[in-house]
Amino acid sequence: MTLKGRAWKFGRNIDTDAIIPARHCNTADPKELAKHCMEDADPDFVKKMRPGDLIVADLNFGCGSSREVAPVSIKAAGVSAVIAKSFARIFFRNAINIGLPILECALAVDSIAEGDEIEVEPASGTIRNVTRGETYQAEPFPEFLQRIIDRGGLLPYVEERLAERIVNRFA
């Protein structure tokens, strides 16, 4: 699977209040949440972006609250992946758990300019900058996490764990 889109750049320490302000968190409806994605970082973001576009951010993306509606709003808005120098840990877990592709790559963040055409292969972590003819390699995930990512999120893993227990009970 290759993800394609334009890059939208953001700075350091983009917190979850900026990604989805709490005033919009009184719903779990992805469509509603998508309307306000990145609103307090860039109020025009959802108007400007097209499905498939990527968020490219500096260090500590998604810091602050544990609200899972933050990655949900990004995914529902049609953002295909988030590339950052680093992710705050709860956002990191949440993105993997709900199947939003995230990649850690400092070189990509420093090299990509806003509006660059980007192609990403999440399985291999390859990031291609079509505009500049450059390729960057994201940090690989530990094997344990890659298994969750390969299943598309946490719930299939949970079902496997539950099934293992039933098997063990009758073994």
Add this chain to the structure above:
Amino acid sequence: MGMTLAEKILAAHCGASEVHPGQFINARVDIVLASELSGILAIEEFEKIKGARVFDPKKVVFVMDHFTPAKDIKSAEIVKRCREFARQHGITFFDVGRAGIQHVLLPEKGMVSPGDIIAGADSHTCTHGFLGAFGTGIGSTDAAAAMALGEIWLKVPESVRLVYHGQPKKWVGGKDLILRTIAFLGVDGARYQAMEFTGDTLDRLGLADRFTMANMAIEAGAKTGLFAADEKTRQFVRRAGGREGAYHRSDPDAQYAAVHEFDVETFEPFIAVPFLPENVKPVSELAGLQIDQVVIGMCTNGNLEDLRAAAEVLRGRKIHPRVRAVIIPGSQKVYLEALHEGLIDVFVEADCSVSTPTCGPCLGGHMGVLAAGERCVSTSNRNFRGRMGEVTSEVYLANPYVAAASAVAGCIALPSEVLK
């Protein structure tokens, strides 16, 4: 090789004799926690899991605290859905009037003991480290998984040891220690790590100070913020009717990613200026900056000791006519004790508004949302852009003495100046 406090708790919860930083484990959880805000999504995810049942209804706890008493129809619908789920599955449920802010509430109900793992779909679950419990923030899908499995996957974190020396000056408390620490580390300085708070200063501080410090570990990016449980912890847990728990301590040869020492005797009251908790300055540098609102309480400084601190400054005074102040006790119990001690009289007579326990304004929910350009001194834990309201409003984080003094002065002020 020796283990840190965090490693010992994790090892005890995954049936291993030892664990090492970087290792992935499935850890048994003692409590799975959610608010209505995270709970609604956890319910939706939980119901997608084939054949899922709640692993132990007593250990799955929902606390309605963020937008409650319901601030609008959508919030009311979310709370209603949580209430129905709780009834259906028999889980432990705390509703309006029987609740408080989850991290104040659970310890006082005796539900948290030293050595526990608390997996909470709220980033400030790290607060429970004040009792020597490994509290850690997770998302809603994580919570759904933990509700079904009774365990969560964790990467064993490295630990960073923070050592505090000396006697703090009057008006300096846990809030100032943690603000100074976050300023030193930066908002991602302890990312993925366990913070371990130690040093002789901590023996001189009360549990409420420890509470405030552990609460803000997440503001340095940490997975948890731990204090080794001691005699003070034991007394608190016994009074609350909790289980005995496990009194782990780090081994002398435990490995740390870093050790940082702080001379607390040089500390003065600190304040974090917009828009990051790491932007910390001495209060004296900002003295005189006009403010519109003060909020005292919520989870970070919502214990009885914090309300006493605010009342010490406000007793017999009126807040500045241009300023409004909102006092938010952390729980119904704290509220009642404050009432019995006469603290609520002090607040009302000082022209403060006193609210039922709620996270409310901290995250711009209700009970004190800011208008464009307004400036607030708050005892809460975050001052991100737009956190308490309109995107141009500003939040300054401080301890309850400073917040109360600023309410009286109408501008950022030191308590020593106001009480002169």
